[in-house]
Amino acid sequence: MWDYTDKVMDHFKNPRNVGTIENADGTGQVGSLICGDALRLTIKVNKETEVIEDAKFETFGCASAIASSSMLTEMVKGKTLEEASRITNQDIADALGNLPAEKMHCSVMGMEALDAAIRSYRQGGKPVEFEQQEEKIICHCFNVSEEAIIKAVRLNHLKTVEDVTHFTKAGGACGRCKGEIQKILDKVNGAAPAEITSQKPYSEKTIVEKIKAVEKVLEEEIRPKLNRDGGSAELVDLAGSTVKIRLVGMCSGCVNAQATIKNFIEKTLQEKLDKSIIVEQA
Amino acid sequence: MKEIYLDNNATTRCYPQVVEAMMPYFSDKYGNASSMHTFGGQNRHAIDAARHQMAALIHAAYDDEIIFTSCATESNDAVLFSAAEAFPDKKHIITSAVEHPAVLEPCRLLESRGWRIDFIRVDEQGRFDLEELKSLIDEDTSLVSVMWANNETGTIFPIKEIAQIAHAHGALFHTDAVQAAGKIPIDVQKVGADFLSVSAHKFHGPKGIGALYVRRGARFVPYLVGGHQEKHRRAGTENVPYIVGIGKAAELAQKRLTDGSVQKIAALRDKLEKGIVAAIPDVKINGDVQNRVPNTTNISFGYIEGESILMYLNDFHVCASSGSACTSGSLEPSHVLRAMKVPFEFAHGSIRFSLSDENTEAEIDLVLKELPPIIERLRAISPFYKQRS
Numbered sequence: 001m002w003d004y005t006d007k008v009m010d011h012f013k014n015p016r017n018v019g020t021i022e023n024a025d026g027t028g029q030v031g032s033l034i035c036g037d038a039l040r041l042t043i044k045v046n047k048e049t050e051v052i053e054d055a056k057f058e059t060f061g062c063a064s065a066i067a068s069s070s071m072l073t074e075m076v077k078g079k080t081l082e083e084a085s086r087i088t089n090q091d092i093a094d095a096l097g098n099l100p101a102e103k104m105h106c107s108v109m110g111m112e113a114l115d116a117a118i119r120s121y122r123q124g125g126k127p128v129e130f131e132q133q134e135e136k137i138i139c140h141c142f143n144v145s146e147e148a149i150i151k152a153v154r155l156n157h158l159k160t161v162e163d164v165t166h167f168t169k170a171g172g173a174c175g176r177c178k179g180e181i182q183k184i185l186d187k188v189n190g191a192a193p194a195e196i197t198s199q200k201p202y203s204e205k206t207i208v209e210k211i212k213a214v215e216k217v218l219e220e221e222i223r224p225k226l227n228r229d230g231g232s233a234e235l236v237d238l239a240g241s242t243v244k245i246r247l248v249g250m251c252s253g254c255v256n257a258q259a260t261i262k263n264f265i266e267k268t269l270q271e272k273l274d275k276s277i278i279v280e281q282a
Numbered sequence: 283m284k285e286i287y288l289d290n291n292a293t294t295r296c297y298p299q300v301v302e303a304m305m306p307y308f309s310d311k312y313g314n315a316s317s318m319h320t321f322g323g324q325n326r327h328a329i330d331a332a333r334h335q336m337a338a339l340i341h342a343a344y345d346d347e348i349i350f351t352s353c354a355t356e357s358n359d360a361v362l363f364s365a366a367e368a369f370p371d372k373k374h375i376i377t378s379a380v381e382h383p384a385v386l387e388p389c390r391l392l393e394s395r396g397w398r399i400d401f402i403r404v405d406e407q408g409r410f411d412l413e414e415l416k417s418l419i420d421e422d423t424s425l426v427s428v429m430w431a432n433n434e435t436g437t438i439f440p441i442k443e444i445a446q447i448a449h450a451h452g453a454l455f456h457t458d459a460v461q462a463a464g465k466i467p468i469d470v471q472k473v474g475a476d477f478l479s480v481s482a483h484k485f486h487g488p489k490g491i492g493a494l495y496v497r498r499g500a501r502f503v504p505y506l507v508g509g510h511q512e513k514h515r516r517a518g519t520e521n522v523p524y525i526v527g528i529g530k531a532a533e534l535a536q537k538r539l540t541d542g543s544v545q546k547i548a549a550l551r552d553k554l555e556k557g558i559v560a561a562i563p564d565v566k567i568n569g570d571v572q573n574r575v576p577n578t579t580n581i582s583f584g585y586i587e588g589e590s591i592l593m594y595l596n597d598f599h600v601c602a603s604s605g606s607a608c609t610s611g612s613l614e615p616s617h618v619l620r621a622m623k624v625p626f627e628f629a630h631g632s633i634r635f636s637l638s639d640e641n642t643e644a645e646i647d648l649v650l651k652e653l654p655p656i657i658e659r660l661r662a663i664s665p666f667y668k669q670r671s
Contacts, residue, residue, distance in 0.1 A: 009593075012590070012593065013594075015663060018662065018663050029665075033585075033626045033627045033630070033666055034626045036587065036606065036614075036615065036626075036630045037587065038665060038666070039665075040665040058663055058664060058665035059663055059664070059665070060585065060586065060587060060630075060663075060664045060665060060666050061587050061590070062587050062589035062590055062606070063589060063590055063593045065587070066590065066663060141614075172614070173614045227395060227396045228396050230370055230395075230396070250370065
């Protein structure tokens with residue numbers, strides 16, 4: 001059960017401005033049946049003053065989607081297009097007395113529909129679908145563009161991939177785009193990409209760098225192969241060029257343990273890191 | 283106002299007789315059943331009695347084939363990880379695409395550790411594809427794990443045929459019978475199950491206690507170690523009050539199978555379903571209506587979203603569930619409905635009503651009176667309803 005505010009429940013149960021404006025000056029659409037929520041916003045605009053004189057909506061979605069749409073229509077009425085275009089998803093959520101984190105994407109949908117409706121007005125009233133083809137789509141399950149994610153991250157100070165999913169739905173289905181989303185977060189939030197690009201020879205690395213480097217090879221090159229036989233390997237200790245490894249699972253006690261250590265693990269670490277590495281069984 | 287509880291596949295009311303049976307074991311007879319004094323040791327008899335009641339509900343040949351666990355999730359996990367441990371040379375497990383997460387997720391975990399897992403498909407009525415099972419099973423298959431009845435649609439799977447196919451290829455067979463226990467007769471010997479999981483709170487017992495049937499002779503590696511309890515197959519001090527509770531609930535459930543309760547539930551369910559179909563256009567029944575547990579109906583209301591329906595039903599104290607994305611927090615509609623290829627315009631608007639013998643005609647009448655205006659109201663807001671083809 002979601003913790004909806006009284007405002008959300010009020011706008012859900014008594015939605016304002018439901019319907020379609022005949023001969024609307026702008027029509028914005030966002031979402032689809034597949035996504036599970038969709039909003040169609042129509043606006044009537046005074047051509048002289050560019051004031052939004054009326055706004056109506058139709059929404060397919062949950063209580064917070066309906067409430068966000070209803071609140072949006074109340075917020076834009078009486079505003080000029082310029083004023084309305086500055087409304088953010090956070091403004092919609094604030095007006096509703098907040099939304100559960102998992103439902104923030106409902107407020108984002110409102111902002112996007114408004115954006116599309118204003119563009120529709122500028123283009124002579126032809127209905128505009130929010131999503132643009134030329135944009136780079138990051139999440140293919142929910143059709144979320146890079147631009148939409150960047151905007152959500154900036155406006156709402158999002159820090160984690162989970163935050164981005166709550167606000168935009170991106171990454172909420174198959175999850176394949178989570179790496180891409182992290183990259184966008186790193187870029188927007190100015191974080192340095194966490195790569196081990198250091199070209200220092202192994203012997204000059206600090207102990208922490210050595211541990212990280214060995215772990216990386218273990219994780220990427222060694223464990224996947226041992227896992228196939230039901231085993232694995234753990235890093236136990238490091239000293240100089242000596243790396244102590246414990247074989248676990250099916251590998252522990254295996255008659256070929258020594259061969260695994262020398263012919264496979266040591267050889268791989270030598271190839272990937274440094275020829276001087278000696279692996280010992282812990 | 284009392285709630286109209288139509289969410290019995292989520293959990294059921296713990297019957298007062300069950301609570302009454304449990305009560306003495308909290309503060310009065312609190313001794314440890316393993317102790318060498320009469321005060322504790324006598325609780326062993328209470329556990330033995332509960333084991334017998336549980337064995338009777340599923341027709342186990344021997345009482346000691348029942349292991350008490352903390353829940354059906356633990357029972358399921360125990361079987362899957364046991365198969366992985368006990369058959370290291372047979373790294374193939376078969377399950378279905380519509381299992382509960384308590385089976386799907388441990389399977390995916392094993393998959394990530396190098397096991398080969400096949401998820402058998404279902405058709406549009408949610409029926410299990412026996413032919414696909416036959417084509418995928420091989421000598422490497424250690425375990426076939428398929429639910430007895432589906433929690434979302436109530437569809438019953440051909441467990442006996444599946445068990446036969448598994449055994450013909452040297453694999454063991456497990457069934458998650460959480461949604462079958464107490465609703466339809468269960469006979470582990472007749473169907474030939476090697477393992478079976480149940481949970482007390484789905485048949486009017488307490489939450490936090492489940493059982494796992496392990497056929498004598500079936501290879502089983504314990505999941506929880508650290509004690510002699512349950513014959514070394516599930517360590518941990520016996521939870522005497524809850525074990526007494528599941529025993530009592532099993533005894534009552536067995537009575538309900540033969541005293542006409544099941545027929546009463548089915549009649550109410552059918553009344554609800556027929557009433558909805560007659561009163562509301564653009565609805566779709568999900569699941570195999572010829573072959574369902576008697577208490578469940580899963581109905582999709584086209585072009586609207588399930589959470590909104592539930593919120594309105596809540597005003598009338600009507601409790602039900604939805605397979606929509608918004609209720610799960612997962613953003614995607616139910617994996618069961620997607621496996622059945624239910625179109626998105628129907629999948630998002632699915633509602634599951636699951637009854638018990640405590641429901642009444644009057645309650646069903648109230649739902650049939652209040653639901654149509656709710657659906658109409660939401661469709662008036664939906665941009666898709668007018669455009670439907």
